[in-house]
Amino acid sequence: MQLIQINETELTLSHQKLGTLKKAGLGLVGLGTLFLLLALTGLATNSPVLFIVLSLGLMTGGAFISFYAQRKEEPPGIKNNQIWQKSFTARGSAAWILGVAVTGFYIVLYWFPDLLEHWIRMVDPVAYVLYNGPADQWFLYGFFYTVAILIMGSRMILVKYRHSNYQKIRTASIMFFQTGFAFLIPFVLKALNQPDFYFTYFWPLKYDYLFPGTVDYLLSHPGGLGVFMVFWGAVMTFLATPVLTWFFGKRWYCSWVCGCGGLANTAGDPFRQLSDKSLTAWKTERRMIYSVLVFIIVTTALLWLNSIYSGSVLGSLSQGFKKTYGFAIGAMFSGVIGVGFYPIMGTRVWCRFGCPMAAYLGILQKFFSRFRITTNGGQCISCGNCSTYCEMGIDVRWYAQRGENIVRASCVGCGVCSAVCPRGVLNLENGPRENRFSILNAFYK
Amino acid sequence: MDHLVIIGNGISGVTAARTVRKTSKMKITIISGETDHFFSRTALMYIYMGHMKYEHTKPYEDWFWEKNGINLIKGWVEKIDTDNKYVEMKDGRIINWSKLLLATGSQPNKFGWPGQDLPGVQGFYSLQDLELMEQNTAGIDHAIIVGGGLIGIEVAEMLHSRNIPVTFLVRENNFWDIILPEEEAKMINREIVEHGIDLRLATELKEILPDKNGRVRAVVTDKDEEISCGFVALTVGVHPNISLVKNSKIETGRGVLVNDFLETSVPDVYAAGDCAEIIVPGEARNRIEQLWYTGRMQGESVGKTIAGKRTKYERGIWFNSAKFLDLEYQTYGFVSNIPLESENSFYWEHENGKHALRIVYKKENRAVTGINVFGIRMRHKVCENWIRERRPLEYVLTHLRDANFDPEFFKRHEQAVIDHYNKKNPQNKLQLRRRRLPAGLFSE
Ligand SMILES: Cc1cc2nc3c(=O)[nH]c(=O)nc-3n(C[C@H](O)[C@H](O)[C@H](O)COP(=O)(O)OP(=O)(O)OC[C@H]3O[C@@H](n4cnc5c(N)ncnc54)[C@H](O)[C@@H]3O)c2cc1C
Ligand code: SF4
Ligand code: SF4
Numbered sequence: 001m002q003l004i005q006i007n008e009t010e011l012t013l014s015h016q017k018l019g020t021l022k023k024a025g026l027g028l029v030g031l032g033t034l035f036l037l038l039a040l041t042g043l044a045t046n047s048p049v050l051f052i053v054l055s056l057g058l059m060t061g062g063a064f065i066s067f068y069a070q071r072k073e074e075p076p077g078i079k080n081n082q083i084w085q086k087s088f089t090a091r092g093s094a095a096w097i098l099g100v101a102v103t104g105f106y107i108v109l110y111w112f113p114d115l116l117e118h119w120i121r122m123v124d125p126v127a128y129v130l131y132n133g134p135a136d137q138w139f140l141y142g143f144f145y146t147v148a149i150l151i152m153g154s155r156m157i158l159v160k161y162r163h164s165n166y167q168k169i170r171t172a173s174i175m176f177f178q179t180g181f182a183f184l185i186p187f188v189l190k191a192l193n194q195p196d197f198y199f200t201y202f203w204p205l206k207y208d209y210l211f212p213g214t215v216d217y218l219l220s221h222p223g224g225l226g227v228f229m230v231f232w233g234a235v236m237t238f239l240a241t242p243v244l245t246w247f248f249g250k251r252w253y254c255s256w257v258c259g260c261g262g263l264a265n266t267a268g269d270p271f272r273q274l275s276d277k278s279l280t281a282w283k284t285e286r287r288m289i290y291s292v293l294v295f296i297i298v299t300t301a302l303l304w305l306n307s308i309y310s311g312s313v314l315g316s317l318s319q320g321f322k323k324t325y326g327f328a329i330g331a332m333f334s335g336v337i338g339v340g341f342y343p344i345m346g347t348r349v350w351c352r353f354g355c356p357m358a359a360y361l362g363i364l365q366k367f368f369s370r371f372r373i374t375t376n377g378g379q380c381i382s383c384g385n386c387s388t389y390c391e392m393g394i395d396v397r398w399y400a401q402r403g404e405n406i407v408r409a410s411c412v413g414c415g416v417c418s419a420v421c422p423r424g425v426l427n428l429e430n431g432p433r434e435n436r437f438s439i440l441n442a443f444y445k
Numbered sequence: 446m447d448h449l450v451i452i453g454n455g456i457s458g459v460t461a462a463r464t465v466r467k468t469s470k471m472k473i474t475i476i477s478g479e480t481d482h483f484f485s486r487t488a489l490m491y492i493y494m495g496h497m498k499y500e501h502t503k504p505y506e507d508w509f510w511e512k513n514g515i516n517l518i519k520g521w522v523e524k525i526d527t528d529n530k531y532v533e534m535k536d537g538r539i540i541n542w543s544k545l546l547l548a549t550g551s552q553p554n555k556f557g558w559p560g561q562d563l564p565g566v567q568g569f570y571s572l573q574d575l576e577l578m579e580q581n582t583a584g585i586d587h588a589i590i591v592g593g594g595l596i597g598i599e600v601a602e603m604l605h606s607r608n609i610p611v612t613f614l615v616r617e618n619n620f621w622d623i624i625l626p627e628e629e630a631k632m633i634n635r636e637i638v639e640h641g642i643d644l645r646l647a648t649e650l651k652e653i654l655p656d657k658n659g660r661v662r663a664v665v666t667d668k669d670e671e672i673s674c675g676f677v678a679l680t681v682g683v684h685p686n687i688s689l690v691k692n693s694k695i696e697t698g699r700g701v702l703v704n705d706f707l708e709t710s711v712p713d714v715y716a717a718g719d720c721a722e723i724i725v726p727g728e729a730r731n732r733i734e735q736l737w738y739t740g741r742m743q744g745e746s747v748g749k750t751i752a753g754k755r756t757k758y759e760r761g762i763w764f765n766s767a768k769f770l771d772l773e774y775q776t777y778g779f780v781s782n783i784p785l786e787s788e789n790s791f792y793w794e795h796e797n798g799k800h801a802l803r804i805v806y807k808k809e810n811r812a813v814t815g816i817n818v819f820g821i822r823m824r825h826k827v828c829e830n831w832i833r834e835r836r837p838l839e840y841v842l843t844h845l846r847d848a849n850f851d852p853e854f855f856k857r858h859e860q861a862v863i864d865h866y867n868k869k870n871p872q873n874k875l876q877l878r879r880r881r882l883p884a885g886l887f888s889e
Contacts, residue, residue: 075639077771081606082495163771165854278506376850377825379766379775381737382456382504383488388497397504418852420496422768424775424822427850 022069028062044122051122056147063151067158076163078420080389088343089270095343103340110335113137130184131191139187145263146183150175152266160269166415170255174262182259195221197229200257202236204296205357209233211300212307242364248430249371250361251413260334260350264391265414268347272416275346275393282393285352285410293359348391352410362409370430371413372437373406375399379425386417386426400425407437447471449751450532450542452522452689457718457740458548459483462515464748473514474540476532478521479571482507487737489575490599494606499572525693527711544751547690547701547709547716548744551683551735560653565661566677569600578678582609585675589664591650592681593620598769600678601642612643612672614650626782626803628792629817635798636772653677683735685720698722700733705757707747715751717743723758736765762829772799777828778815780805788814791838793865795820800858804838811837821858822850839875842866846880
C-alpha cells in the first residue's frame with residue numbers, strides 16, 4: 001500500500017509539472033499579446049523587429065511549449081474535455097470578450113485603418129523582405145491571418161489530431177496553400193509589378209475574376225501572366241471545380257485549399273461545436289446561400305451583357321455593384337460576422353450562410369459527386385458527438401442512427417465527425433454513385 | 446381508437462413508438478420519470494467530461510414528438526392494472542391504454558456490501574446519477590471504482606478527464622476477461638495503466654467505511670487493504686428494472702418474461718429492451734440483452750407487432766462495439782473468452798500493442814464464426830457477410846482489405862496480418878487481395 005501511495009504522488013507530481021509547463025507556455029502567449037497591444041501605442045516604431053520578436057515570437061514560442069506539455073500529458077486521441085464547461089469555448093464571458101475584440105479588429109481594419117498605423121509600421125520589415133515596399137493594412141491582415149493558421153494548424157497536427165493522418169495531412173495542406181498561394185505569391189507578384197491575383201480563389205467566390213472589367217484589365221496587362229490568370233480563373237471555375245468535386249466532394253477546396261476554411265479549421269477549431277444544428281438553421285442556410293449564388297450569377301451575366309452592348313444595359317451601375325456587394329459580403333459577412341463571431345456562432349458562419357463558392361460546390365457535391373460519408377451498419381449509439389462537432393451544423397446523427405449515409409450539400413469534408421465518433425461509425429469515402437444515399441450498402445450489395 | 450402507452454422513453458420505447466407511427470395512426474403516449482425527452486444514455490459520460498451538454502445528447506429536436514403525434518408525459522408510473530387496462534401515476538393520474546409496452550430499462554447492481562448506501566457511493570445509470578456524481582465528486586482527491594465492465598471503464602475515463610486520481614478494483618485476473626480472451630483483456634489492462642489509472646486486478650471490495658459525518662472515507666478490499674477515497678462508483682453490472690411490474694399480473698423472472706415476439710404473459714402487454722427477459726426454448730438460460738443496439742432492434746420488432754404486423758425478434762449476427770479510453774473495439778459473431786473445443790483462433794497484435802485482430806474459426810471446416818478487432822475500424826456489412834456465408838479463415842484474411850473502415854491515409858495493417866499468418870503457416874502462404882471497391886485517389 002505504501003508503494004502505491006508513492007506511485008500516485010509521483011503521478012500527480014509529473015502531472016503538476018506538465019500543468020505548470022503548459023501554464024508557462026500560455027503565460028508567454030499572454031505576454032506576447034501584451035507586447036502586441038503595446039505596439040499599438042507606438043512603442044514599436046523605433047524597433048519594429050524587436051517588437052515582432054517580443055510579440056509574435058513569444059506567442060509562437062509559448063504556443064509550442066504548451067503543445068509540448070499537452071503531448072506529454074495525454075496519449076493521442078480525441079480529448080474534447082471541458083469544452084462545454086469552459087467560458088472560452090462555451091459562449092461564456094471570455095468568449096464574448098474575444099468575439100468583441102476580433103469584431104472590433106475587423107471594424108477598425110475596414111473602416112479606421114489609421115488606428116492600426118503602428119502595427120502596420122511594425123510589420124514593414126517583413127513587407128520589405130517580400131516586395132521591397134512598405135506594408136499596408138491588407139499586408140498586416142494577411143500576415144496575421146497566415147501566422148494564426150500556421151500556429152493553430154501546428155496545434156492540430158502536433159496535439160489535437162495527432163492520431164489522425166487524415167487531419168494531419170489536410171491541415172498541412174491548408175497551411176501550405178495559405179502561406180504560399182494566399183500570402184507569399186500575391187505579394188511576390190506585387191514586387192514583380194504583376195496584377196494582384198490569388199490563384200486559390202475563383203469565381204464565384206472572387207466574383208470579380210470573371211467580371212468584364214477584371215478580364216479586360218488582366219488581358220491588357222503587359223506580359224503573358226495576365227492572360228494566363230484569365231485562363232486559370234476560367235479553367236478552375238468551369239473545369240477543375242466540377243471535376244475535382246466529382247471525385248472528392250467539395251472538401252478538396254473547402255477543407256484542403258481555401259483560406260477561409262483554413263482559418264476556421266485551425267484558429268477556429270476550439271469553437272467548431274458552436275454551430276447551430278437546428279432544422280431552422282438549415283432552412284435559413286439554404287435560403288441565404290443560394291440567394292447569394294443566384295445574385296452573383298445574375299450580376300455577372302448582366303455585366304457581360306452590359307459590356308457587349310457597351311454600357312447601354314447598366315450604365316455606371318456595375319461600379320456601384322462592386323462597391324455595395326464588396327462591402328456587404330466581403331467586409332460585413334466574411335470578416336466581421338464570419339470571423340469575429342467565431343466564439344459565439346461557431347467557425348463556418350460565412351462558409352455556411354454566405355459563401356457563393358460553397359453554394360456552387362454544394363450543388364455539385366449533392367448531385368454530381370462520388371463523395372459521401374458512409375455509416376457503418378447499425379453501429380451508431382446516437383451519442384451526438386458527430387453532430388455537436390460538425391462545424392457546418394449538420395445533424396450527422398440524424399442519418400447515422402438510421403444507418404443512412406450522409407450526402408449533404410454543405411458538408412465540407414473536414415472529417416471531424418468521423419474522428420470524434422467513439423464507435424467508428426463514420427467514414428469519408430469516394431466511391432461508385434449507385435446507392436450513394438442508401439442504407440448500409442454503399443459499396444456492398 | 447387504440448391507445449398505446451409506453452413506459453420508458455429510452456431507445457427501446459422510442460424506437461417502438463417511431464416504428465408504430467410509420468404504419469399506424471393509433472394514439473401513442475410515452476411516459477418516463479427520468480427526463481422530458483429521449484436522450485442518449487450512452488452519451489452520459491460525455492456530459493460529465495464536457496464534450497457535450499445534455500441538450501446535445503437528445504437525438505431528436507423537441508418539436509419532433511408533437512409533429513409525429515407522440516404524446517410525452519413526464520412522471521413515474523406506480524401501478525399497472527392489466528384487468529382494467531390502466532396505469533396509475535405517482536401523482537394519482539390514471540392513464541388508460543389498449544396496448545402497453547414496458548421499456549423500463551435497467552438498474553445498477555449492488556451486492557449487499559457494508560456501506561454501499563453511504564453518501565458518496567453510487568451506481569451510474571441515469572441522468573439523476575450523473576447529477577449526483579457531479580456533486581459527489583466535487584473537490585475530492587481520490588475515487589474508487591468497483592467492477593471492471595463497460596460502465597466501469599467509462600466512469601474511470603470520466604474521472605480521469607478531471608484529473609481525479611482513480612483506483613480501479615477489478616475482480617477478474619484481467620480486465621473484462623469474462624468476455625474477452627486473455628490477450629485482448631491484457632491490452633486493455635495496459636491501456637488503463639498507461640492513462641495513469643491505478644488498476645487493481647483480482648481484487649474485490651469487502652466493505653466501505655464512513656467518516657465521522659457518515660460520508661464515505663475509504664474502502665477495504667478483500668486483501669484487507671484500506672484505500673482512502675471521497676467517492677465510490679459501484680459498476681458491477683445492471684439488472685432489469687421490474688419493481689413496477691412485479692406487483693402486477695405480468696409474469697417476471699429476472700426480467701419481464703416475453704416470447705420471441707416480445708409478448709408478455711398478458712395479452713396486449715409487451716416488453717422490450719433492457720427490462721425484457723426472452724424465453725429461449727431449449728436453452729438453459731433465458732436471454733437478457735442490455736445493449737443500445739439490441740434495445741433498438743427489439744423496439745423496432747415489437748413496434749411492428751404492435752402496429753399489427755406480428756414480427757419475431759431476430760437479432761441477426763451479433764455485433765457490439767465500445768471504446769476503452771482511447772482504444773476502439775468492435776466485435777462480430779461470437780468470440781468466446783475461453784477457446785471452445787470445436788474452434789481455433791488466429792490472433793495478430795501490432796507490436797505497439799494498440800491494434801489487434803482475432804478471428805475465430807471452426808476446426809472442422811475453418812469457417813469463421815467470430816471477430817474481435819481493436820484499434821482498427823472494420824466494415825460491419827462485410828464482417829457480417831463473412832460470418833453468414835461461413836467463409837473460411839484464409840478467405841477472410843486474403844480479403845481483409847474489403848473490410849477496412851479506417852479513415853483515409855491511416856496506416857493499414859492487412860499486410861502485417863498476412864505476414865503473421867504466413868510466418869506461422871510457411872507451407873500455405875497467403876497473398877492479400879486487392880481492395881474490391883473502385884477507389885478514388887483519396888481513398889487508397
Ligand atoms: C453509462 C452507460 C453507458 C452505456 N454505453 C453503451 C454503449 O456504448 N453501447 C451499448 O450498446 N449500450 C450501452 N449502454 C446500455 C444502453 O444504454 C442500454 O442498454 C439502453 O439504454 C437500454 O434502453 P431501454 O430503452 O431498454 O431502457 P432505458 O434507456 O433505461 O430507458 C428506460 C426509461 O424508463 C424509465 N422508467 C423506468 N421505470 C419507470 C416508471 N415506473 N415510470 C416512469 N418511467 C420509468 C427510466 O427512468 C428510463 O428513463 C450503456 C449504459 C450506460 C448506463
Ligand atoms: S458532416 Fe462531418 S465531414 Fe462534413 S462538415 Fe460536418 S463534421 Fe465535417
Ligand atoms: S458520434 Fe458516432 S455513435 Fe455518436 S451519434 Fe454520431 S455516428 Fe452515432
